[in-house]
Amino acid sequence: MVKRGRLLIATSNPGKLREIRHVFADLDVELADLKEFGKLPQPLEDGLTFEENARKKALHYAGLTGLWTLADDSGLEVDALGGQPGVNSARFAGPAQDAAANNIKLIRCLGEVPPKRRSARFRCVIAIADGQRVSATAAGVFEGVIIDEPRGQNGFGYDPYFLLPELGQTVAELEPAHKNRISHRGQALQNIRPKLEALL
Ligand code: ITT
Numbered sequence: 001m002v003k004r005g006r007l008l009i010a011t012s013n014p015g016k017l018r019e020i021r022h023v024f025a026d027l028d029v030e031l032a033d034l035k036e037f038g039k040l041p042q043p044l045e046d047g048l049t050f051e052e053n054a055r056k057k058a059l060h061y062a063g064l065t066g067l068w069t070l071a072d073d074s075g076l077e078v079d080a081l082g083g084q085p086g087v088n089s090a091r092f093a094g095p096a097q098d099a100a101a102n103n104i105k106l107i108r109c110l111g112e113v114p115p116k117r118r119s120a121r122f123r124c125v126i127a128i129a130d131g132q133r134v135s136a137t138a139a140g141v142f143e144g145v146i147i148d149e150p151r152g153q154n155g156f157g158y159d160p161y162f163l164l165p166e167l168g169q170t171v172a173e174l175e176p177a178h179k180n181r182i183s184h185r186g187q188a189l190q191n192i193r194p195k196l197e198a199l200l
Contacts, residue, residue, distance in 0.1 A: 006030045008069040010061035015156025016072050023180050023189045040064050050125040058129035074124035076158050080113045099157050118145040124184035126192050136195035140187025
């Protein structure tokens with residue numbers, strides 16, 4: 001089927017890419033990804049909020065590629081850690097962006113914090129830009145608690161340690177389609193969908 005136009009999904013995170021492709025598979029737009037462009041300069045993610053960084057990433061890659069570009073900035077806020085790792089989630093344990101090391105650091109930082117004070121949330125902001133301006137943004141929030149022992153094989157990043165108390169499952173135990181229906185990223189993508197359709 002020939003689709004109307006192309007949209008670059010500008011992420012180097014394979015977990016995000018998989019989820020975004022899944023949610024937008026039925027859109028009447030061809031989804032391109034960064035692999036097509038070889039090695040591009042990285043954006044400077046020095047914003048203080050997810051929205052700032054999502055905007056910066058979308059503008060950066062749209063400027064480099066000339067394509068309409070969707071970028072996601074997301075992360076985990078843990079109340080007992082004063083909202084950390086927040087916008088620093090990918091690099092919590094250092095520049096290597098190693099999910100296993102990030103999770104070890106997270107559990108170490110939480111130490112003896114009791115279960116009832118383990119509340120946390122994932123946040124996601126999606127931005128869509130062309131080379132000149134950001135045309136749309138949307139956000140999603142996903143509440144849960146952090147547990148000490150990982151559970152489940154699906155998802156990526158902090159998912160095995162993020163328990164959804166009402167389901168009794170971690171995000172890594174959810175089927176991918178289930179995560180997409182309820183997650184921060186799934187919500188942000190559903191919220192931006194009508195805005196994207198209006199732009200096409
Ligand atoms: P891009 O900037 O290339 O998109 P990134 O992984 O560096 O990839 P972010 O700066 O937005 O992206 O960091 C997001 C981090 O937050 C990600 O690496 C995970 O550690 C965490 N995270 C975000 N969404 C998540 C999810 O659905 N499940 C688990 N961890 C998530």
